[in-house]
Amino acid sequence: xxxxxxxxxxxxxxxxxxxxxxxxxxxxxxxxxxxxxxxxxxxxxxxxxxxxxxxxxxxxxxxxxxxxxxxxxxxxxxxxxxxxxxxxxxxxxxxxxxxxxxxxxxxxxxxxxxxxxxxxxxxxxxxxxxxxxxxxxxxxxxxxxxxxxxxxxxxxxxxxxxxxxxxxxxxxxxxxxxxxxxxxxxxxxxxxxxxxxxxxxxxxxxxxxxxxxxxxxxxxxxxxxxxxxxxxxxxxxxxxxxxxxxxxxxxxxxxxxxxxx
Amino acid sequence: xxxxxxxxxxxxxxxxxxxxxxxxxxxxxxxxxxxxxxxxxxxxxxxxxxxxxxxxxxxxxxxxxxxxxxxxxxxxxxxxxxxxxxxxxxxxxxxxxxxxxxxxxxxxxxxxxxxxxxxxxxxxxxxxxxxxxxxxxxxxxxxxxxxxxxxxxxxxxxxxxxxxxxxxxxxxxxxxxxxxxxxxxxxxxxxxxxxxxxxxxxxxxxxxxxxxxxxxxxxxxxxxxxxxxxxxxxxxxxxxxxxxxxxxxxxxxxxxxxxxx
Numbered sequence: 205x206x207x208x209x210x211x212x213x214x215x216x217x218x219x220x221x222x223x224x225x226x227x228x229x230x231x232x233x234x235x236x237x238x239x240x241x242x243x244x245x246x247x248x249x250x251x252x253x254x255x256x257x258x259x260x261x262x263x264x265x266x267x268x269x270x271x272x273x274x275x276x277x278x279x280x281x282x283x284x285x286x287x288x289x290x291x292x293x294x295x296x297x298x299x300x301x302x303x304x305x306x307x308x309x310x311x312x313x314x315x316x317x318x319x320x321x322x323x324x325x326x327x328x329x330x331x332x333x334x335x336x337x338x339x340x341x342x343x344x345x346x347x348x349x350x351x352x353x354x355x356x357x358x359x360x361x362x363x364x365x366x367x368x369x370x371x372x373x374x375x376x377x378x379x380x381x382x383x384x385x386x387x388x389x390x391x392x393x394x395x396x397x398x399x400x401x402x403x404x405x406x407x408x409x410x411x412x413x414x415x416x417x418x419x420x421x422x423x424x425x426x427x428x429x430x431x432x433x434x435x436x437x438x439x440x441x442x443x444x445x446x447x448x449x450x451x452x453x454x455x456x457x458x459x460x461x462x463x464x465x
Numbered sequence: 466x467x468x469x470x471x472x473x474x475x476x477x478x479x480x481x482x483x484x485x486x487x488x489x490x491x492x493x494x495x496x497x498x499x500x501x502x503x504x505x506x507x508x509x510x511x512x513x514x515x516x517x518x519x520x521x522x523x524x525x526x527x528x529x530x531x532x533x534x535x536x537x538x539x540x541x542x543x544x545x546x547x548x549x550x551x552x553x554x555x556x557x558x559x560x561x562x563x564x565x566x567x568x569x570x571x572x573x574x575x576x577x578x579x580x581x582x583x584x585x586x587x588x589x590x591x592x593x594x595x596x597x598x599x600x601x602x603x604x605x606x607x608x609x610x611x612x613x614x615x616x617x618x619x620x621x622x623x624x625x626x627x628x629x630x631x632x633x634x635x636x637x638x639x640x641x642x643x644x645x646x647x648x649x650x651x652x653x654x655x656x657x658x659x660x661x662x663x664x665x666x667x668x669x670x671x672x673x674x675x676x677x678x679x680x681x682x683x684x685x686x687x688x689x690x691x692x693x694x695x696x697x698x699x700x701x702x703x704x705x706x707x708x709x710x711x712x713x714x715x716x717x718x719x720x721x722x723x724x725x726x
Contacts, residue, residue: 249542250510250575257664257672281510281576282675289659290673311588313707314511315542327572327656351726359719369709371716386721390708395588398550403518411518412551414543439721441712446574447651448630451702455632458620460647460700465612 208234208361211287211296211325215245215280215304215317218263218273222303225346226335227267229354230300233361237296238266238273239287241280241317246306248317250324251279258282260290280321288328298361299325302335303349305342309374309428309438310394310420319372323444326370331360333370338432339377348383349375352437356386365441372440376432387436392427394420469495469622472548472557472586476506476541476565476578479524479534483564486607487596488528490615491561494622498557499527499534500548502541502578507567509578511585512540519543521551541582549589559622560586563596564610566603570635570689570699571655571681580633584705587631592621594631599693600638609644610636613698617647626702633701637693648697653688655681 325332586593
């Protein structure tokens with residue numbers, strides 16, 4: 205039996221410590237190929253590049269002699285598309301994205317390039333997982349996150365995932381001795397309350413920096429935010445079909461189907 | 466009673482014909498404010514701008530003397546965030562995004578800047594609708610799409626929308642005499658099969674253009690794709706909570722909560 209084929213990507217760029225930690229953690233699980241952006245692409249969400257062509261550059265030896273690595277000029281989603289169409293010779297058995305520097309729990313999943321790469325993998329029919337450590341520091345300790353990533357990756361290789369779903373795994377910033385383990389749950393309801401900071405440039409023109417505060421809108425104990433705030437890593441199954449089935453019946457009742465134009 | 470306040474945005478840029486058609490169609494429904502990107506931002510998905518500051522520039526008179534208009538250097542989602550935090554004096558009663566040049570039905574919803582602006586509105590608690598015309602041509606005829614947009618906008622102002630949901634409205638490229646009306650349904654299962662075109666630049670380096678084919682993966686008659694292919698406009702309720710509830714029970718059964726680290 206041939207070894208599983210793993211595609212590794214991220215949104216912090218191919219030189220980020222988090223992707224290196226992920227590669228180290230899973231490199232004996234199969235044959236790895238790394239395809240990642242050539243620079244940080246946080247907050248890129250599910251962006252793709254339409255108006256410009258893309259570059260792909262082999263990065264020989266970056267993760268050791270056995271692991272082919274490529275940087276691209278595209279977004280995280282572009283990386284997955286390029287990997288699947290151009291770089292890899294067969295469909296990967298597993299896509300792992302991360303380890304992200306910073307939380308992608310709750311509403312963050314929708315802004316996250318890390319998670320969008322995993323979403324794109326799932327759209328392609330590849331079992332896909334995104335990993336994020338709730339610590340933005342470049343010098344963050346990825347030790348615990350790497351252990352979690354390895355065990356979840358093994359599990360997904362063994363079990364597969366429900367069609368139409370992927371996993372969003374977030375690891376708290378805690379000492380391993382305080383770590384309480386994994387908790388499966390749903391995404392907490394939350395939003396960012398923006399507060400753009402206005403500044404004036406040397407030419408007397410205004411510009412704005414996006415800043416904001418995370419607003420948790422509930423306290424359900426079955427959520428990712430509850431898990432992370434209580435010393436657990438959160439595991440949330442994510443879907444990419446966005447139909448709001450709970451709203452269908454109400455809409456039907458509007459009678460729009462009978463409007464005449 | 467004060468007039469409703471409407472926020473108008475898009476992803477094709479403030480100078481696109483589609484946003485002008487939308488403004489014309491709904492301008493007597495309330496007080497409008499237009500906030501849109503200063504250049505085309507198709508395929509930006511839910512991207513936000515973190516590493517750069519943003520510019521905002523008033524565009525006086527662009528849509529007539531009564532309608533304040535602003536262009537920003539940001540993504541469609543940035544536009545909504547800037548509008549809500551910095552530009553508008555109160556929360557809008559309705560957000561309309563579009564009219565997009567090209568379909569955002571089915572899986573396209575996830576790549577679409579037009580729809581991501583509407584999603585961001587919904588996250589902010591604003592009833593939000595994205596409109597797209599299945600015609601990429603700059604000189605497309607927005608007549609029918611504008612009529613649909615106006616009636617749906619009126620309806621949403623009257624009824625509101627289910628919490629946690631927004632609407633994705635796509636209008637087929639048909640003559641109004643062939644138009645069969647509106648159909649409420651779900652997002653069809655589909656994906657893009659990428660086919661990157663490799664070229665060589667004048668410096669003998671390779672680059673890649675993203676091209677692809679839309680692959681419809683089902684033929685359900687309750688879907689947006691079926692509606693559009695049969696002369697209807699599609700109305701799909703969309704949600705931004707990405708939890709795959711159908712996958713929760715299966716994941717719980719893996720026993721990850723009992724792993725020891």
